[in-house]
Each structure stands twice: as structure tokens, then as C-alpha cells.
Amino acid sequence: MRLPFIRKNKFHRKILELSGSLIASAKKILKYRKHLVGADVLASISSQVVTLESSIKAKNFENLVVQSKSLSGLLRQQGGDIFPETFLGTNTEVLFVAILLAIAIRTFFIQSFQIPTNSMTPTYYGMTCKLVDSKTTVSNIWSKIWHKIKFCSREVNVFTQNSGTVSIPLVKAILKKSNEITYVVPYEEMLVKKYLGLAKAKVRRYTIFVDHRRYQIVSPIDLSLDGILLERFCKGYPSWKAVIASGKFDSNFSQDKGIEGVNTEYFLAMGDSIIRFEIFPGDMLFVDKISCHFRSPKVGESVVFTTNAIKNFTRAPKFFIKRLVGKPTNTLNICNNQLFIDGKLATSNEILKKLNFKEKGYQNGYCPVGTLAEGCNITIPKRNLFVLGDNSKDSYDSRFWGFVPEKNICGYPLLIFYPLSNRWGKCK
Numbered sequence: 221m222r223l224p225f226i227r228k229n230k231f232h233r234k235i236l237e238l239s240g241s242l243i244a245s246a247k248k249i250l251k252y253r254k255h256l257v258g259a260d261v262l263a264s265i266s267s268q269v270v271t272l273e274s275s276i277k278a279k280n281f282e283n284l285v286v287q288s289k290s291l292s293g294l295l296r297q298q299g300g301d302i303f304p305e306t307f308l309g310t311n312t313e314v315l316f317v318a319i320l321l322a323i324a325i326r327t328f329f330i331q332s333f334q335i336p337t338n339s340m341t342p343t344y345y346g347m348t349c350k351l352v353d354s355k356t357t358v359s360n361i362w363s364k365i366w367h368k369i370k371f372c373s374r375e376v377n378v379f380t381q382n383s384g385t386v387s388i389p390l391v392k393a394i395l396k397k398s399n400e401i402t403y404v405v406p407y408e409e410m411l412v413k414k415y416l417g418l419a420k421a422k423v424r425r426y427t428i429f430v431d432h433r434r435y436q437i438v439s440p441i442d443l444s445l446d447g448i449l450l451e452r453f454c455k456g457y458p459s460w461k462a463v464i465a466s467g468k469f470d471s472n473f474s475q476d477k478g479i480e481g482v483n484t485e486y487f488l489a490m491g492d493s494i495i496r497f498e499i500f501p502g503d504m505l506f507v508d509k510i511s512c513h514f515r516s517p518k519v520g521e522s523v524v525f526t527t528n529a530i531k532n533f534t535r536a537p538k539f540f541i542k543r544l545v546g547k548p549t550n551t552l553n554i555c556n557n558q559l560f561i562d563g564k565l566a567t568s569n570e571i572l573k574k575l576n577f578k579e580k581g582y583q584n585g586y587c588p589v590g591t592l593a594e595g596c597n598i599t600i601p602k603r604n605l606f607v608l609g610d611n612s613k614d615s616y617d618s619r620f621w622g623f624v625p626e627k628n629i630c631g632y633p634l635l636i637f638y639p640l641s642n643r644w645g646k647c648k
Contacts, residue, residue: 235284239276242291243269249298257298265294329510331631333524333539335502336442339609339616340522340541342581343571343648344636346502347443351451351495352377371639376437377496380488384431386453390460390471390481403460405446405481412438428494435494443499452495453484504638505541505647509631517544517629519561520569522647523607525628532621541633542617543571546606553597557585559608571610571648587612590619605629 246269254262268291275283338346352375367373390403407424414421422441427434428449439445450460457463463482464471470483488494507524517523522543527533546552551562558576559566566572574582586608588594600606604623609615618624633647 232279232281235281235288236276239272239284239288242288242295243272245295246291249295253298261294261298265291265298268294329508330634331507331509332637333505333507333541333633335505335541336538337502337616339611339614340543341611343522343543343610343643344503344505344541344633345500345641345643347440348500349439349443349445349448349497350500351448351497371500371641373498373500373639375496375498376439378435378437378494380430380435380490380492380494382431382433383488383490384433386484386486386488386494387429388449388453388460388481388484389427389429390464401461403464405449405460407445409441410438430488430494437495440499448497449495453486454482500639503636503641503643505636506634507631508634512629512631516547516626517605517632518568519544519547519550520566520572522633523605523629524631524633525607525624526630527621528628529625530621530623530628534621539630540607542607542609542615543569544605545572545608546600548600548602548604550606551597551599552592552606554586554588554592554594557587559586575610575612582610584611584613591622592619603627 246265272287335344335346391406393404407426410423410425411420412423424439426437426445454463524541527538553560578585591598603626606618608617635646636643
């Protein structure tokens with residue numbers, strides 16, 4: 221006897237819910253579409269709403285069914301986009317609020333940030349690449365998939381279509397950090413389509429030769445392939461300058477006018493891989509954007525800032541991450557690759573200690589160049605800061621373009637959330 225009673229109660233509750241929903245939709249139409257429908261239609265909808273509300277109060281379920289069907293038919297004719305309800309129509313307001321909330325969080329609280337360069341290694345890594353050894357490559361498909369998910373890597377593999385020795389074009393360059401003459405592999409900047417042609421990105425296109433035949437290797441604009449080409453074809457040499465200085469290679473070949481470089485004597489057979497490497501994106505961080513409005517940065521902590529309004533910064537404005545080493549009135553100098561603040565060895569932070577004591581990974585210490593060359597002292601003016609990269613020998617920082625205005629500080633790194641490397645976790 222109880223089962224029909226339960227079913228009957230469920231049926232009644234459903235009728236009440238549907239009737240209430242119809243009334244809400246009818247009121248929306250009366251409010252938002254009154255200028256699109258005639259006065260007689262508005263009057264009919266209003267009348268049926270009043271009748272339906274009376275039946276709900278009286279719990280006259282037989283009348284509710286008939287009246288709901290009648291009102292539903294009328295609303296379908298006059299409801300436009302309001303009735304019947306669609307997902308987009310029902311949730312537009314929710315989606316709009318969610319978007320506003322996401323923008324507010326990103327603007328004022330927490331924002332993701334990808335490390336653009338390797339000036340902070342080994343604390344934070346920018347985009348890097350690594351040669352793939354075919355002998356040790358994992359063959360299991362699931363291991364490969366997990367590897368790509370874990371490190372967000374992608375592989376580049378260029379094959380030769382002829383046999384011959386590899387020749388690398390080189391050009392002279394002057395290092396901005398030390399004014400030293402060196403050699404680099406030239407490249408062209410190109411725009412390529414991404415995401416099915418919906419966006420464009422700048423890339424580097426390198427050209428090398430296998431027995432007078434051109435082969436091109438493409439990398440992201442922020443990724444230099446000088447080091448990996450050197451490792452692949454002239455392993456054991458620290459730089460292309462050292463390769464030329466060794467005298468072991470013919471350094472005067474010419475494939476086209478104006479192209480010179482070295483014959484590596486590295487022989488490849490047809491079908492061999494010229495170069496195979498993986499590209500790893502820079503560390504992705506969450507940045508705390510609210511604390512900088514309530515406290516000043518501490519000496520030794522890493523900070524995210526914009527390069528806007530930095531007078532001597534000649535590149536396009538960017539967001540950078542560096543380590544704060546000096547605040548207003550501090551006097552800095554570097555001696556024996558160690559950083560001194562107001563005449564004392566900088567040890568207020570774990571990373572400063574590692575750099576000054578040249579611990580593993582930080583064994584180069586601080587390089588005395590630019591405004592902090594050997595014998596130079598610099599005092600930081602009011603409302604300005606001095607920042608250095610942890611990878612001091614390869615960091616474009618305050619030694620070259622000067623002070624960072626305090627107002628340029630955008631936030632403090634919280635944690636590395638991707639890739640899932642041994643650096644994952646709280647930022648240092």
C-alpha cells in the first residue's frame with residue numbers, strides 16, 4: 221500500500237517544481253520581452269501565471285497539470301531565447317561572474333608565470349633542450365606518454381637525405397656582458413602558425429649543411445641551439461671559439477657567399493638523424509601579487525617585476541624574475557666571485573649562501589662585470605632596487621641595465637607547479 225503513496229508524492233513534488241519553474245520563466249518574459257510581444261499576449265501570460273499560482277497554493281494537482289501545459293505552450297511561442305531554457309541561456313550569468321572572478325584573481329591575487337630565460341638556473345629553469353640518445357630511448361609507449369606529461373616536452377628529429385660530412389655556419393659576435401668576441405651559429409627569425417592557424421609565434425630557423433646540402437632546424441625564439449649543436453658535432457669543446465682556436469677543423473669553408481664556419485668532419489649516412497633533441501619549457505610558477513602591496517621585498521628573495529621605465533633596458537618590456545640583492549642606501553661590490561652588501565658577505569638567504577660559498581650548482585658564484593666589475597662599488601638610490609640572476613655568468617640584470625624602481629615589483633613567487641621535476645614545490 222505504501223509504494224503507490226510514495227510514487228504519488230514524488231509526482232506531486234515534480235508537478236510543483238515544474239509549475240514554479242514555468243512561473244519564473246513567465247516572469248522573465250514579462251520583464252524582458254514586453255516590448256516584443258503584444259499587450260494581449262502579456263495579459264494572457266499574466267492571467268495564466270495568477271491562475272497557476274492559485275492552483276499551487278490550493279495544491280490542486282489536476283488543474284496544475286492542465287494549466288502548466290497551457291502556459292508552457294504559450295511561453296514556447298513567445299519566449300524567444302528565454303524559453304525553453306538552454307544551457308547557455310541559463311548559465312550565462314554564472315559564466316560571466318566566473319570569468320570576472322578569474323580575471324580578478326589573476327590581476328590582484330595569484331597569477332601563473334613562466335620563466336623566460338635561464339638566468340636563474342639552477343633555482344628556476346627557462347626553456348632548455350637536451351640531446352636524445354637513441355640507444356637509451358624508452359620504447360614503452362606509456363612511459364613515453366608519461367614522460368611528455370611529466371615534463372611537457374616535445375621532440376625534434378631531423379633526418380639527412382644524403383651522405384656526407386656536417387658543416388656548421390658561424391658568425392662573429394660580441395658578448396654584451398663582457399664585450400668579448402665569440403662565434404655563434406646564425407639563424408633567421410620567422411613567424412609560424414600555431415593552434416591550427418589561430419595564432420602566430422616567432423621561431424629561430426638554423427641552417428646547417430651535409431655535404432653542401434642545406435638542412436633547417438627550427439626552435440622557439442627563446443631557445444638557442446648553439447650549445448646543443450656544439451655538443452652534437454664538436455663534443456668536448458666549451459665554445460665555437462674554442463673549436464676554431466683548436467685548429468683541428470677547416471674553418472674557412474664557403475657554401476654560399478658570406479657563409480663561413482667549420483667542417484666538423486662528422487660523417488652521416490643517408491637516413492641518419494642529423495640531430496634529435498627534446499625541448500623542455502621553462503618552469504611555471506604561481507606568483508603572489510597581493511603581498512607586494514603590503515610589504516617591501518626582502519634582500520635575498522626572488523621577485524617578479526616589469527622592465528617598464530628602466531632607462532637602460534633596451535629590449536621590449538617584459539616580466540622578469542631575479543633575486544633582490546640590494547635595497548636603498550645599500551652599497552654592493554663583488555670580490556673573488558663573492559657578493560658583499562655594505563662590506564659584509566651576503567648570507568641572509570639560502571641561495572645567497574650557496575652562491576657565495578660556491579656550492580654544487582652555484583659554483584660560479586657572482587661574476588664581476590658591468591657596474592659590479594672588480595674594484596667597483598655601487599650605492600643604491602632611494603626608491604630603487606638592485607637585482608641579480610642566480611646564473612650570474614649568463615644573466616642580463618642590474619649590472620647591465622641599472623636599478624629596478626620599487627613600483628615595478630609585481631609579486632613574489634609562491635611555488636613551481638609545472639613541470640613535475642625535482643624543482644616542483646615551494647619557490648626558493
